[in-house]
Amino acid sequence: MIRDDEFFYGHKACGGCGGSLAVRIALKVLGERTLLTLPAGCMSAVSFNYPQMSYANNAIISAFAGTGAVMSGLKAGAEAMGLKDYHVLGIAGDGGTADIGIQALSGLIDRNDEGIYICYDNEAYMNTGIQKSGLTPFGATTTTTPAVPGSRGNIKQKKNLFEIVAAHGIAYAATASVGYIEDFAAKVARASEVKGTSFIHVLAPCPTGWGIDTSETIEVAREVVDTGLWYLAEYYDGEYHLNRRPKEFKDVGHYIRRQGRFKHLKDEDINEIIRLRDKTWDRISGFNTAR
Amino acid sequence: MIRDDEFFYGHKACGGCGGSLAVRIALKVLGERTLLTLPAGCMSAVSFNYPQMSYANNAIISAFAGTGAVMSGLKAGAEAMGLKDYHVLGIAGDGGTADIGIQALSGLIDRNDEGIYICYDNEAYMNTGIQKSGLTPFGATTTTTPAVPGSRGNIKQKKNLFEIVAAHGIAYAATASVGYIEDFAAKVARASEVKGTSFIHVLAPCPTGWGIDTSETIEVAREVVDTGLWYLAEYYDGEYHLNRRPKEFKDVGHYIRRQGRFKHLKDEDINEIIRLRDKTWDRISGFNTAR
Amino acid sequence: MIKASLEKRKKITKLSQLPQGASCRAGVLVDKNAGWRNKCPVFDPDKCIGCHQCYMYCPDGVISKKGKKIQIDYDFCKGCGICEKICKTGAIYMEEER
Amino acid sequence: MIKASLEKRKKITKLSQLPQGASCRAGVLVDKNAGWRNKCPVFDPDKCIGCHQCYMYCPDGVISKKGKKIQIDYDFCKGCGICEKICKTGAIYMEEER
Amino acid sequence: MKEITWYGRGGQGAFTASRILGAAAMLKGYRALAFPSFGPERRGAPIRAFTRISGEGIVDRSIIRKSDYIIVLDDSLYDKEMLNNLKEGGRILINTKRDPEYFGDDRVIVSDISTQAEKILKRPIVNIGILGLLTGLDPDIGPDEIFRAIEEYMPNKIADKNIRLLDRIIKLNGGESDDQGLS
Amino acid sequence: MKEITWYGRGGQGAFTASRILGAAAMLKGYRALAFPSFGPERRGAPIRAFTRISGEGIVDRSIIRKSDYIIVLDDSLYDKEMLNNLKEGGRILINTKRDPEYFGDDRVIVSDISTQAEKILKRPIVNIGILGLLTGLDPDIGPDEIFRAIEEYMPNKIADKNIRLLDRIIKLNGGESDDQGLS
Amino acid sequence: MSGTRFISGDEAFAQGIRLARAQVISAYPITPQTIVVERLAEMVEEGILDSRFIHVESEHSAMMAAMGASAMGARAFTATSSQGLLYMAECLSYVAGGRFPIVMMNANRATALPWSIYGDHRDSLSLLDSGWIQIYVEDAQEALDMAIQAYALAEGEEIRLPVMVNLDGFILTHTYEPVDIPGQEVVDAFLAKRNTWDKLDLDKPVSMAITVGPELNEEFNILHHKASLRALETIKTVDDKYRETVGRSHGGPLRTYRTDDADYVLISLGSISGLVRSEVDILRNEGVRAGAVSIRMMRPFPKDELVRALKSARSVGVIDKDISFGCEGTVYTNVNSALLQGRCYIPAYDFVGGIGGRDISVKDIEECFKDMMSGRLQGSVKFIGSEVKDDQG
Amino acid sequence: MSGTRFISGDEAFAQGIRLARAQVISAYPITPQTIVVERLAEMVEEGILDSRFIHVESEHSAMMAAMGASAMGARAFTATSSQGLLYMAECLSYVAGGRFPIVMMNANRATALPWSIYGDHRDSLSLLDSGWIQIYVEDAQEALDMAIQAYALAEGEEIRLPVMVNLDGFILTHTYEPVDIPGQEVVDAFLAKRNTWDKLDLDKPVSMAITVGPELNEEFNILHHKASLRALETIKTVDDKYRETVGRSHGGPLRTYRTDDADYVLISLGSISGLVRSEVDILRNEGVRAGAVSIRMMRPFPKDELVRALKSARSVGVIDKDISFGCEGTVYTNVNSALLQGRCYIPAYDFVGGIGGRDISVKDIEECFKDMMSGRLQGSVKFIGSEVKDDQG
Numbered sequence A, B: 001m002i003r004d005d006e007f008f009y010g011h012k013a014c015g016g017c018g019g020s021l022a023v024r025i026a027l028k029v030l031g032e033r034t035l036l037t038l039p040a041g042c043m044s045a046v047s048f049n050y051p052q053m054s055y056a057n058n059a060i061i062s063a064f065a066g067t068g069a070v071m072s073g074l075k076a077g078a079e080a081m082g083l084k085d086y087h088v089l090g091i092a093g094d095g096g097t098a099d100i101g102i103q104a105l106s107g108l109i110d111r112n113d114e115g116i117y118i119c120y121d122n123e124a125y126m127n128t129g130i131q132k133s134g135l136t137p138f139g140a141t142t143t144t145t146p147a148v149p150g151s152r153g154n155i156k157q158k159k160n161l162f163e164i165v166a167a168h169g170i171a172y173a174a175t176a177s178v179g180y181i182e183d184f185a186a187k188v189a190r191a192s193e194v195k196g197t198s199f200i201h202v203l204a205p206c207p208t209g210w211g212i213d214t215s216e217t218i219e220v221a222r223e224v225v226d227t228g229l230w231y232l233a234e235y236y237d238g239e240y241h242l243n244r245r246p247k248e249f250k251d252v253g254h255y256i257r258r259q260g261r262f263k264h265l266k267d268e269d270i271n272e273i274i275r276l277r278d279k280t281w282d283r284i285s286g287f288n289t290a291r
Numbered sequence C, D: 001m002i003k004a005s006l007e008k009r010k011k012i013t014k015l016s017q018l019p020q021g022a023s024c025r026a027g028v029l030v031d032k033n034a035g036w037r038n039k040c041p042v043f044d045p046d047k048c049i050g051c052h053q054c055y056m057y058c059p060d061g062v063i064s065k066k067g068k069k070i071q072i073d074y075d076f077c078k079g080c081g082i083c084e085k086i087c088k089t090g091a092i093y094m095e096e097e098r
Numbered sequence E, F: 001m002k003e004i005t006w007y008g009r010g011g012q013g014a015f016t017a018s019r020i021l022g023a024a025a026m027l028k029g030y031r032a033l034a035f036p037s038f039g040p041e042r043r044g045a046p047i048r049a050f051t052r053i054s055g056e057g058i059v060d061r062s063i064i065r066k067s068d069y070i071i072v073l074d075d076s077l078y079d080k081e082m083l084n085n086l087k088e089g090g091r092i093l094i095n096t097k098r099d100p101e102y103f104g105d106d107r108v109i110v111s112d113i114s115t116q117a118e119k120i121l122k123r124p125i126v127n128i129g130i131l132g133l134l135t136g137l138d139p140d141i142g143p144d145e146i147f148r149a150i151e152e153y154m155p156n157k158i159a160d161k162n163i164r165l166l167d168r169i170i171k172l173n174g175g176e177s178d179d180q181g182l183s
Numbered sequence G, H: 001m002s003g004t005r006f007i008s009g010d011e012a013f014a015q016g017i018r019l020a021r022a023q024v025i026s027a028y029p030i031t032p033q034t035i036v037v038e039r040l041a042e043m044v045e046e047g048i049l050d051s052r053f054i055h056v057e058s059e060h061s062a063m064m065a066a067m068g069a070s071a072m073g074a075r076a077f078t079a080t081s082s083q084g085l086l087y088m089a090e091c092l093s094y095v096a097g098g099r100f101p102i103v104m105m106n107a108n109r110a111t112a113l114p115w116s117i118y119g120d121h122r123d124s125l126s127l128l129d130s131g132w133i134q135i136y137v138e139d140a141q142e143a144l145d146m147a148i149q150a151y152a153l154a155e156g157e158e159i160r161l162p163v164m165v166n167l168d169g170f171i172l173t174h175t176y177e178p179v180d181i182p183g184q185e186v187v188d189a190f191l192a193k194r195n196t197w198d199k200l201d202l203d204k205p206v207s208m209a210i211t212v213g214p215e216l217n218e219e220f221n222i223l224h225h226k227a228s229l230r231a232l233e234t235i236k237t238v239d240d241k242y243r244e245t246v247g248r249s250h251g252g253p254l255r256t257y258r259t260d261d262a263d264y265v266l267i268s269l270g271s272i273s274g275l276v277r278s279e280v281d282i283l284r285n286e287g288v289r290a291g292a293v294s295i296r297m298m299r300p301f302p303k304d305e306l307v308r309a310l311k312s313a314r315s316v317g318v319i320d321k322d323i324s325f326g327c328e329g330t331v332y333t334n335v336n337s338a339l340l341q342g343r344c345y346i347p348a349y350d351f352v353g354g355i356g357g358r359d360i361s362v363k364d365i366e367e368c369f370k371d372m373m374s375g376r377l378q379g380s381v382k383f384i385g386s387e388v389k390d391d392q393g
C-alpha cells in the first residue's frame, strides 16, 4: 500500500514535525498521480520556495480560504482534460480547515466532488507563530490565548470538526493520529476508494508549538489517543464507527504535563480536561464498532 | 409571549412571503431591545430602501458572508457600552447561511457568543432570482439547475444544516416551519433564554420561487412537515429532540405537484423523494422525543 | 404599540438634509404598498370568532387585534389571500380589487 | 523511485531564465537542509531487525529501505531523534553533531 | 425614434412584452432596445419596462422620460401624471373594463383585454394581447413581425395561445390581421 | 555606526540577544535597531539577526552586509565566507569547544560558552552569554547596560540565570564586571 | 443558435462563452450578473455546451475553482459583480500573478455602502491594480465578441493573463437589442482549443502558485508587468484575426472618434460612449471641434495611444462613473498621468457621474463639453447629474 | 508601561491601541501583523487593557465584527496584512461607506502570486479606492503616535471615516528601536472616549448599512468624498493637539524635506523615507539641490500641498513599492495627476522597487537622483534594484 517513493522531501519543516509526516505518508499511499492542493500553512510554506520544490507530484497552493474550491476546480479541470486514474487531494491545517476554510470545505462536500481532504491538526496557527484556532484544545497557551498568571490559556474546546463534516452526510470521514501511522495510511487508502468526497482529520503534534522535544512527536501522538483525548473513528454509509475503544485510558496528567503549552495548568484544570473527555466518550458511546 | 408591536412593516416583500412572516414573528417575540443584523437577501432588500425603513427596531445589514461575525461584534460592542437586557439577532436566508455565511456562522457558534441566529429557508437564492443554494431540495428547478426536458432540476439534496450546527455542540438549535407559527415562536423564545449561541432553521415558502399562489404559503409550509419532508426538532444539552413524530405521513405527491418548481418531476422522482425522506427518518429515529 | 409609520417623504434639496453614513431612523415609511393588490381581503365581523389566527399568519402584519376582533390596514395589505385561507369561519374573503 | 532531488542552483542573470507565472518543475531541490542538526542519528546495522518502523515514522522521509535494513540521507536528516525513539532494538542512537 | 413605456406589476409580463415588441421591430428592420426599470422585481410590486425603436443606431440607453406610447397592463396602476409623460401626439393604452370616459382624456385608449385573456389563456395575462392596440395605431408596428417575435422568443406552449389572443384583440379593435400562416 | 550580525538556529535565541544588545545600547544613550532576518523561523533552521548601534538617528533599515562583529552561536554554522562580510577591524565571535587555531584567522575569537551555559542554565543556550565576549572587546558596549537590558526585557526566571552566565563569561574572558548590585 | 437575435448583454455574453467552448464554469449569483450564469447553466443542462458547471458557495470559491480548473489546462469562466468582485479580490491578484488565463465577466455595479444594485464602475476600477487585463464594452454585440476575443487574448503565449470584461450593469446586462451570433465553425476557426504547457501534468509534475523570496520576487512581477503591456498590441492582432474570420472588428485599446483635429475631447468607458459620440456630432454641426475617446482597455493602460489621440486638444474631460474618495475619479487619475508623461500639458477635467446608477443624460454630456470649452470650472473635479445643492461649503 | 522602551513597530502600535483604549479588538493572524495582535491579546488577558478580544475565523469576519462593535458606538480595532487585507476588501468599502471610524493597522506586505511574506506596498495601495483614510508611517515611534491620532481623526465629527495605518512589513513591524510610550493620563487628555450619536441605540432605533437607489446614491458618495477631503486639514489640527498634550508632532499629510529650493525631489512612502532624506543631505553637500517628500497620507490625497512642494522642482521622482501591472506604480499615477492639475508641468519618473521585499539601498536612491538629474531615462517607469537582465526586449 505504501510506495517507496518520497513525494515530500527536502522541505523546511521543523525537525520532528508531525504534519510533515502526515503529508509524506498520505502521498506515499496515493502515489504520483495525485493532484495536490494546499492552502497557506506550514505544509506549503516549507515546500514551495523557489527554486526549492519539495513536492515531487503535482501540487498547487490555494488561497487560504479556498482549498475545497480548488479541489473542485482541479476535479472539473481534470475531467475536462479527459484525465483518468488520478486522485484529487487537499491538505490543510486546522486553521485552514476549521476556521477560514470551512466555507469551501462545506461546499466541496455538498457538491460531493470526488477528492480527499486531509486536515493535519497541530491545534493552532503554527506557520504564523502559534495563534489559537478553532481546533486549539482547552487549556493550551497560544500567542493569542496567552496563559498569564491566573488564566488557563485557551478556554474554548476544540471544534468538533469530524462530526461537523459527517453531519454533511459525506461519503467517508475519519479521524487519525500520526502516532498510529498504519491506521492513518489505511484510512487514506480507504478514502481514495470512495466515490465522492472524503475527509480525514489527523492529529499531528508540532514540537515547536506544543513545547515538546522534536523526538517526542510520535509518543505524544500516541498518548493523545491512549488517554482518550482523541478518538479514532470513521463515518461511512451514514454511520459512525469507532476504531478503538480503550478499556482503560492512560494518564491524562502525564500527557498534559510533558507539553510546554500546558505547563501552567493546575490539577483542577486537568480534571476539567478529563471531565470533558468523559463527556465526549459518553456522546460517542453510540458509535458502532468499526470493521 | 407575542407582542402587539409590529417591528417589520411596510416592507416590499412579495405578497404571501413566508420569510417575512418568520421575521415578523421572531421580532414580535424578541421585542424592541433587539439588535438585528441581516445579510443581503430578500429580508434586507425589501426593507432598507432609503428613506423607507421597515424595521422599527435597531437593524444593520451585514456583508453577505458576515452575519455571524457582525453578531459577535454587536455583542462585544453592546458589552463595551455597558448595555443590559437586549437580544442580538441574526436573520439570514438559506444561501446566506448554508453557503457563503457558514464560515462566520461556524465561528460564531465556536465562540459561543450570545445571540440568536435564524435561517429562514426558502430553498434558493431568491433575491437574485431563484438560483440553487446548498438548501435547495432534490428535484427543484431553479435558474441554475433548470429542469430541461429529460432532467430533474437540482439533483443534490439539502445540506443538513441543522445537524451541522448541532455538531458544533451549540447551546440550542431547532428546526421550524412558518406553517406552525406558534411552534416557531416558542422556539424563538426558548432560544432567547439560552446562554450562548442559538440557532433556528425555519422553513419559509416563497410563492415566487416555488411556483405557488401567494395564498398557499401556509398550507405548503404545513404540508412539508406533515409529509415528513421536513422535521421539527430541537437540540440542546448535547441531545436531539424530535418535536413531532407523525404516525402517518401525508401524501408527498400532493405536496410536490402543487408547486411549479417541481412540476417536471415524474412519479419515479417522487418515489425517490419518498425514499430519501424515509432514510432521513431512519437516521433521526434515534432522536429523543421532545419535552 | 411600536410600528413603522407613514410620514411625508421629504424632498431632498440640500446635501445637509442627508445622513452622513448609511444610516437612518428606523421604522420610517414614506410609501404605501399601493398597487400591489389584485384581490382584497374583506372582513366580516359577524363571522369572526376572534381566534386571531389571521393576525398571526399575515406576513405583512397588517391585521391587528381590535378587541376580540381584527382590523386590516389596507395601506399595506398586499392581497396575498393567506388570511382568507387561515380563517376557519370564513370571516375573511377575497374580492377583486376595486 | 520518485523523489525530489538535488540540483545545482542556477544563477539567474536574465529574465528569460525565470518561469512566466508562479510555477516551477516539481521536486527540485537546490539546498540541503544543512545546519539543522544538533544531534545526528547513527545506525547500527547489527542491531537492526528490518522492521522499517523508523522508515515509516521519519517525518523527513530520509530513511530509506536498503534490503532488509535501512539507510539515512544525512543531507536532509534534521536530527529530530524520532527514529531513535521508534527503534525498539536500539539500532539507531543519537550522537552530538560533529 | 419611437419610445414606449410599459406599466405592470411584477409577474404580469410587462418586460416580456417590451422585448417582444423590440424583437418585432428588429424583425421589421429597425434598431431596437428593450429594458426593464432596473432593480429586483417583486411579485405584485409595480414595475416599468421600456422599448425604444429607431431607424438608426440607438445610443441613448437611459430611462424613457417622454413616451410615444404608455401601455398600462392593469388600470389600478394608471395615474393621471402619466399624461404629462407623453410626447406630442402620444397615447396611453390601458387594459381596463372601464369606459374611456372614466379616464377623461382622449389620448387614453382603453380595451378590456383581460376578459379575452381569461377566455383564451385561462389566465388574466394581457401583456401580449395589449400589443393588439398598438398595431392598429402605429404603422411602424405591424402584426406580422409581432407574431414572428412571439414564436421565436416565447416558449411554444404560451406562444400559440398568445398569438390567438393577439389576433383576437387586433380584430376586435378593427385592425386587420391574418395569422393563418403563423398560428 | 556599529553593526552586528548574529548567526544561530531557530530556537537558540539569536534574535533575542540582538534585541538585548540594542536595548543595552539604548540604555547607554545610543540609538539602536535590532531585527531578525525576516521570514518565518523554523526550529532548527539557520537564521540571522542584526543589531545596529549609532550615536545618531539610524535611517538605514536594510540588512547588514558588512559587520563590525559577527556572532555565531553554534560553530556548525560558521562559514569562512563570513570573513568577507567583516568591516575593517571587524571580529567574528564563535561559541565553540574548538581551539582558535582551528579557524585559522586571528579575526576569529572563540570561547566555549556552551559548557558554562550547561552549568548555569542547565541548557546549552548561549545567546546572552556570548555577549560577554563583546563587552571585553568593544568600549561602547558595557556590561552594566546589558545587565539592565536583560532585567528589563527578559522574563525574571531566565533573566537572573543569564546575568550569572554573562558575568561568568566576562570574568573568564578577562573582562571586569561587578554584578553584585544586579544579580 | 446563430443569426441575429434580440437578446440582452448578459445573454450575448453567455452566447460568446458557449462559442468559446469554456470547459469549466463556476459562478455565484449576484445581480445584475445572474442571467449570464443562468443561461450557461441551461446550455450545459440542455447539452448544448459541453462544460462542467460548478455550483460554488461564494465568489471566493468561484474564482478558486476556476483557478483549479485553469491549472489543469482547462478553459475556465466565471462572472460576478460589485460585492462579489470585492469578495474575490484576494483571488484576483492571486490568479493574475499565477498567469491563469481565466475570463471573467463583470457586471459593473456600485459598491456598498450604501447598498445599490445599480451600475457604476467603482467595482472593477477599484481593483485595477490586481494584475488583470480589464476591458469595457459598449453594447451587447461587443459583449459577445469580446467574450470570445478575451480567450484569444488571455491565452496568448506572450500574455497568459486573466481578462475581465466589464458590462455596465442593467444598462448593458439587462437591455435587449439585436445581436449577431456567429456560427460555431466560424468561431472555432478563430479560437482553437486551449493548449498550454503551463499546467499540472501527470507526466511532468509541476509546483504551482509558489513562493518567491526577495531575491527574485520583483523579477516575477516584472515579467507579469511586461506581459500585461504586450496586451496593448495583442488586442489589435486578435481583433484583426477576428475580423478576418468572424467578420466583425472592435479595434484596439481605444476607440477614438473625430479626435484628429478636436479641440475638446471627452473620454469615457462603456455604454455611455455612444451618447458621447452623438453629442460630438451635434457639436461638430454647431462648429465646435469636439471629439470623443472611449477607453476599451483600462489595464494595460494605453498611455501612448491616448496621448496621441489627445495631442492636439485644448482641453480634455473624463466621464468617471467612479470616485476614489478623497481624490478623484480613477480613470481621470490615469489619464492625467498619461498626459503628464506624454508631455501633453493641457487642462483636464473630471466629470464624476453615474454613481449608484444615476442616469447620465445628453444634457449632462453637453454640459461637460461646455465646461471644458469655457474653462469656467472651479477645481478639476465636478460631480455631474446631481440636483442636490452642496450647502456645506 | 511608559517611558522609553526598546520595542518593535508592531509592539509600539499595540501600545498605542492600549493607550487609545480600544474597546473591541478582532483580528486574524497573518505575518507580519501577528505581534500587534498577540501583544493586545496578552494585555487583555493580563487585565491591563479593558477590551473585548474576538477570536475571529477570518479577516472578512474580523472586519465585520469590528463593524458590529463600531455600530454599537464602541471603539474598535483590527489589524491585518496582504492577503488578509485583500480577503476583507469587500468589507473595506462597506465600512467606509457606512462611515464607521474603525482603526486598522496594516503591515504592508507583497500580495500573491508568487507568495511572499515580505514588504511592499501593493496590498494597501491596491485598495486606495476603498474610501478609507490611508496613513503611512516611518518608524515605530510614529506608529505608536499615529495609532492614537488615528482615532482622533477617524472619530472627528466632520470626518467619521475608518483609518488604515500602514507599517512596512518587517522593516517596521519587526524592527526593534527606542520608542517613547506616553502615560495614560496624557493620552486620555488628548483622546476622549468615543461619543457618537451615530450608532444602534436602544432608545432611538436606527437602520444601518441601508440601500440608497439612483435618486440619491451619488449624493451619499459625495458626502463621503467631502468628509475624506476634510481629513487633509484635520490631520494637522489633530497633530497640533497631540503636540500640545503629548508633546510630539508628526505634521500633516506630507513631510517635506529641503524642498523649498529643490531642483530634484524624490517622493516616497513609509520607512524608506529616512534613507531618502539622508541621501538628500549628501547631495546637498555635493552642491545638488535635492529635496524629499514623504507622503504620510495617500487618501485623502494632498494634491495641492504636493504641488506646492514640487512647484519649483525641475524634475521629480517617485519611489513606488508598488506596480499596477500594465501601467505604473500607483503613487506615481497619483502624483502625476496632481502635477497636471496643479499646472506643474515637469518631468516625473517612477522608480519601482522594493517589490516582494527587495532591499532598496542608498545606492539605489543615489541612482534615482542621478537619473532625475541626467534625464537619461528611457520612458518614465524604471524598476530599481534588479540585477537580472531584461533580455526580452
Ligand SMILES: Cc1ncc(C[n+]2csc(CCOP(=O)(O)OP(=O)(O)O)c2C)c(N)n1
Pocket: A019, A040, A041, A042, A043, A064, A065, A092, A093, A094, A095, A096, A097, A122, A124, A125, A126, A127, A128, A133, H028, H029, H030, H031, H059, H083, H084, H087
Ligand atoms: C487570507 C489569509 N489570511 C491569513 C494568512 C496568514 N496565514 C498563513 S499560514 C497561517 C496559519 C495556518 O494555520 P493552519 O491552517 O493551522 O496550518 P499550520 O500553519 O498550523 O500548519 C496563516 C494565518 C493568509 N496566508 N491568508
Ligand SMILES: Cc1ncc(C[n+]2csc(CCOP(=O)(O)OP(=O)(O)O)c2C)c(N)n1
Pocket: B019, B040, B041, B042, B043, B064, B065, B092, B093, B094, B095, B096, B097, B122, B124, B125, B126, B127, B128, B133, G028, G029, G030, G031, G059, G083, G084, G087
Ligand atoms: C458577496 C456577495 N455575493 C453575492 C451577493 C448577491 N446576493 C444578494 S442577495 C442574494 C441571495 C440571497 O439568498 P438567500 O440567502 O437564500 O436569501 P433570499 O434572497 O432567498 O431571501 C445574493 C446571491 C451579495 N450581495 N454579496
Ligand code: SF4
Pocket: A012, A013, A014, A015, A016, A017, A018, A019, A020, A042, A046, A122, A126, A127, A205, A206, A207, A208, A209, F042, F043
Ligand atoms: S511549526 Fe510545527 S507544524 Fe509547522 S513546520 Fe514546525 S513543527 Fe511542523
Ligand code: SF4
Pocket: B012, B013, B014, B015, B016, B017, B018, B019, B020, B042, B046, B122, B126, B127, B205, B206, B207, B208, B209, E042, E043
Ligand atoms: S422572492 Fe420569495 S422570499 Fe423573496 S420576498 Fe418574494 S416571496 Fe419572499
Ligand code: SF4
Pocket: C047, C048, C049, C050, C051, C052, C053, C054, C055, C069, C070, C086, C087, C088, C089, C090, C091, C092
Ligand atoms: S382568523 Fe377569522 S375568526 Fe380568527 S380572528 Fe381572524 S377573521 Fe376572526
Ligand code: SF4
Pocket: B016, C041, C057, C058, C059, C060, C061, C062, C063, C072, C076, C077, C078, C079, C080, C081, C082, C083, C084
Ligand atoms: S391578504 Fe395577505 S397581506 Fe392582506 S391581510 Fe390578508 S394575509 Fe395580510
Ligand code: SF4
Pocket: D047, D048, D049, D050, D051, D052, D053, D054, D055, D069, D070, D086, D087, D088, D089, D090, D091, D092
Ligand atoms: S526501527 Fe530499528 S530495527 Fe526497525 S528498521 Fe529501523 S533501525 Fe532497523
Ligand code: SF4
Pocket: A016, D041, D057, D058, D059, D060, D061, D062, D063, D072, D076, D077, D078, D079, D080, D081, D082, D083, D084
Ligand atoms: S533524526 Fe529525524 S530526520 Fe533524521 S533520520 Fe531520524 S527521524 Fe529522520
Ligand SMILES: [Mg+2]
Pocket: A093, A094, A095, A121, A122, A123, A124, A125, A126, A133
Ligand atoms: Mg495548524
Ligand SMILES: [Mg+2]
Pocket: B093, B094, B095, B120, B121, B122, B123, B124, B125, B126, B127, B133
Ligand atoms: Mg433563500
